[in-house]
Amino acid sequence: MEQNMENKFVFDSKIKMILYGMIAVGLIALLVGLFSEGVVESRFWANLLLNNFYFLALALGGTFFVAVHEMGESGWQTSIQRVPEAMGRFIPFAGVLMLITFLFGIHHLYHWTDTAHHDEILAGKAPYLNTTFFYIRFAIYFAGWSILSYYLRKASIDMDSDADIKYYKKQRILSSVFVVFFAITSSTSAWDWLMSIDAHWFSTLYGWYIFSGLLVSTIAMIILILIFLRNQGYMSHVNKEHLHDLGKYLFAFSILWMYLWFSQYLLIWYSNIPEETVYFVERVNNHSTIFYVNLVMNFVLPFLVLMTRNSKRMIGVTGVVALIVFAGHWVDYFLAIMPGVVGENTKVGFFEIGLTIGYIGLFLFIVFLGLSKASLIPKNHPFYKESLDYHTNY
Amino acid sequence: MKEITKYISAYYLDEEDLLSGIKKMQENNVKVLDAFTPFPVHGLDKVLGIRRSWLPRVGFIGGTIGALTGFFFQMWVFTEGYQMNIGGKPLLAIPSFIPVTFESAVLFAAFSMVFAFLFRSRLGLGAENKIYDVKSTDNHFVVVAGYEENKSDDVKEKMEAAGATIIEVKE
Numbered sequence: 305m306e307q308n309m310e311n312k313f314v315f316d317s318k319i320k321m322i323l324y325g326m327i328a329v330g331l332i333a334l335l336v337g338l339f340s341e342g343v344v345e346s347r348f349w350a351n352l353l354l355n356n357f358y359f360l361a362l363a364l365g366g367t368f369f370v371a372v373h374e375m376g377e378s379g380w381q382t383s384i385q386r387v388p389e390a391m392g393r394f395i396p397f398a399g400v401l402m403l404i405t406f407l408f409g410i411h412h413l414y415h416w417t418d419t420a421h422h423d424e425i426l427a428g429k430a431p432y433l434n435t436t437f438f439y440i441r442f443a444i445y446f447a448g449w450s451i452l453s454y455y456l457r458k459a460s461i462d463m464d465s466d467a468d469i470k471y472y473k474k475q476r477i478l479s480s481v482f483v484v485f486f487a488i489t490s491s492t493s494a495w496d497w498l499m500s501i502d503a504h505w506f507s508t509l510y511g512w513y514i515f516s517g518l519l520v521s522t523i524a525m526i527i528l529i530l531i532f533l534r535n536q537g538y539m540s541h542v543n544k545e546h547l548h549d550l551g552k553y554l555f556a557f558s559i560l561w562m563y564l565w566f567s568q569y570l571l572i573w574y575s576n577i578p579e580e581t582v583y584f585v586e587r588v589n590n591h592s593t594i595f596y597v598n599l600v601m602n603f604v605l606p607f608l609v610l611m612t613r614n615s616k617r618m619i620g621v622t623g624v625v626a627l628i629v630f631a632g633h634w635v636d637y638f639l640a641i642m643p644g645v646v647g648e649n650t651k652v653g654f655f656e657i658g659l660t661i662g663y664i665g666l667f668l669f670i671v672f673l674g675l676s677k678a679s680l681i682p683k684n685h686p687f688y689k690e691s692l693d694y695h696t697n698y
Numbered sequence: 699m700k701e702i703t704k705y706i707s708a709y710y711l712d713e714e715d716l717l718s719g720i721k722k723m724q725e726n727n728v729k730v731l732d733a734f735t736p737f738p739v740h741g742l743d744k745v746l747g748i749r750r751s752w753l754p755r756v757g758f759i760g761g762t763i764g765a766l767t768g769f770f771f772q773m774w775v776f777t778e779g780y781q782m783n784i785g786g787k788p789l790l791a792i793p794s795f796i797p798v799t800f801e802s803a804v805l806f807a808a809f810s811m812v813f814a815f816l817f818r819s820r821l822g823l824g825a826e827n828k829i830y831d832v833k834s835t836d837n838h839f840v841v842v843a844g845y846e847e848n849k850s851d852d853v854k855e856k857m858e859a860a861g862a863t864i865i866e867v868k869e
Contacts, residue, residue: 566796573793576785611758613750695740 313538315676323669330662337655349409350645351656355663356405357497358521358637360398361514362667365522366391367453368486370460371479379690380549383541385682387529388522389460390674392453394667399446406442410435413645416503425504433500441496445489452482457674460682467684490515498637501644505583507572513564514640520557520602521633523550527626529671531619538680544617545694551616554606554626562603586643591650594639601632634660704845705731706853707831708862709838713739715861716839720745722860723841728853732842734834756814757807764806768799831868838864 337348366388373381410417416426416433426433456478463471491511499510507513527550533539572580587595606625615621642650682688708723710716716739720730724745733742772795776782781789816822834840843853845867857865 566793570793570796574785574787613754 311538311679311681313533313536313672313675313680315672319672320669323665323672326661326665327669328662329658330660330665333655333658333662337659340655342653343655344646344649345409346412347646347649347651347655349405349412350641351659352401352405352409353413353497353645354634354637354641355660356398356402357641358634359394359663359667360402361518362522362525363391363394363398363453364449364486364490365518366526367395367449367456367482368519369522369526370456371482371486374475374479375483377687379687380546380694380696382682382685382687382691384526384530384539384546384550384691385460385685386675386678386680387526387533387671389457390671391522391525391529392457393674394670395453396446396450397666397670399450402446403442406439410438414500414503416500429503433503438496441492445493448485448489452478452485456482460685461678463682463684464679469686472686490518498640501641502583504579507568507580507583509564509568509571513561513568516557516561516564517602517633517636520554520561520629523553523557524626524629524633526550527554527622528630529668531623531626533675533680534619541681541692544619545696546691547619547622548613548616548696551610551622551625554622554629555610555616558603558606558610558629562599562607565599565603587639590648591639591643594635598632598635598639601628602636605632704867705830705842706845706850706857706865706867707843708841708857708860709833709864709866710841710861711837711839711863713742713839716841717741717745719857719860719862720841723843723856726856726859728843728856730841730843734830734840734842736835736837736839739839753811753815753818757811760810761803761807763810765799765803767806768802769795771802772798 337343337351369381369388370385370392373385406413416429417435419430419434431437456475459471459474459478494511494514498514499506527547530539530542530547530550534542569584572584605628609621609625610616638652685691708719710719713735716733716735720733720742723730730746733739733746735742773790776791777789783789784791784794787794821827829835830842831838831840841857841862843857845853850867854865
């Protein structure tokens with residue numbers, strides 16, 4: 305498109321107003337949560353944790369997406385790379401919000417922080433699960449993630465003004481460091497923030513299960529942002545071939561998520577040990593609707609709809625599935641957090657939905673701000689030409 | 699329309715030349731029947747107008763049959779055929795059936811696709827494979843067009859214009 309020769313996203317006031325509106329809805333929901341009698345404290349903090357974690361996962365997933373493809377020298381994704389790069393900008397913001405959540409709400413979220421009552425099992429886990437070490441890990445995670453994703457994006461943007469291979473080499477090194485760091489921290493952070501809610505329960509697969517959800521929700525978010533940008537007249541170089549590959553990712557990672565979900569479920573169901581089954585007994589008995597809806601949204605629908613080649617190549621179909629998967633993984637985290645923290649008081653009301661809308665607004669605001677600061681085309685990237693010529697056969 | 703028994707073929711040494719050559723021939727109204735290459739050439743199917751393979755559909759049908767077979771066979775075995783109490787689980791223990799269901803879906807899909815491919819391509823044990831020209835198994839990319847007595851010089855000329863290195867007529 306000729307009018308976008310500059311290839312920078314113009315963050316105009318119309319989009320800004322919509323996002324401000326969404327953030328305002330979130331703030332109203334926050335006030336409702338704070339002062340309404342109906343929202344108990346545990347429900348308030350659990351929802352903050354849920355949204356913090358979900359949008360942090362999307363931001364981390366964006367950086368992870370870039371890092372993995374840089375390491376794998378993949379050519380097809382270079383032309384869309386600016387979107388996941390911009391998503392990575394949300395990491396430090398999520399860190400601040402997360403810190404506030406933990407500073408004030410940690411006792412409502414994690415019952416292991418209560419050391420006054422002696423508990424044999426928790427005493428055994430105390431070397432890892434104690435508040436001091438919890439905050440130390442928190443600092444390490446966010447320092448590592450923020451710094452690496454910042455410099456990864458910076459190297460990519462520096463390449464635009466200065467066509468030097470050294471930036472590409474720098475990207476490769478940063479990507480490798482990030483992937484190694486993330487391999488460990490993605491698991492440990494999932495233990496810290498989600499698995500330790502049910503502190504007596506543990507599953508060795510949990511980190512991987514959360515990680516697979518992170519991957520598929522990130523792909524869904526990238527697809528949605530790309531479709532939005534294309535509708536606004538940007539990214540005309542992104543065509544069906546790129547969409548097809550993202551659709552394949554969405555399809556494949558939905559299966560991966562289901563595979564890990566089921567691997568965890570099958571082993572626990574089969575061995576039938578009370579201290580392990582307690583996790584699923586609570587969810588199947590008391591939250592059965594959400595339990596099954598989760599599986600349908602995140603596996604059955606994407607699996608059946610995206611199976612054929614044509615549906616992956618149709619923007620409308622892939623977009624709708626991406627939207628469902630995006631909502632589906634919110635439900636997945638909801639199911640992971642709520643039964644342990646809120647228990648019987650779990651509800652989905654204005655507070656939950658409003659807060660999520662606020663977070664979507666904030667997340668997109670930061671992503672679009674990032675997109676508007678740099679060209680949408682990494683024109684000096686060694687694989688840029690390859691990305692434009694890309695064709696996918698199957 | 700009488701059956702074509704004679705063919706005229708153009709030879710290329712490079713796949714890029716082959717693709718642009720075919721496009722040029724088609725522009726000049728030469729009816730390109732087929733192309734033989736030493737390795738799969740990206741974009742050749744599109745240029746020749748070959749429809750997408752129906753093998754994925756065979757795979758889907760095979761996979762569905764496999765999944766159903768695997769599931770209902772286990773169901774029959776554990777509830778009717780050979781009832782056995784395993785770890786106090788119910789006889790119809792659906793979660794434990796899923797791995798086998800999945801594997802049999804994969805197995806049936808793979809086999810159905812392999813045999814459908816062999817059948818369609820007339821391959822398999824004892825099959826006699828006609829090779830149009832052994833050169834196409836080495837380093838030549840061959841484009842084949844139908845041969846007609848009165849038009850052959852015209853076609854040859856057009857093939858030459860399309861950058862072919864050798865042009866031959868074959869029975």
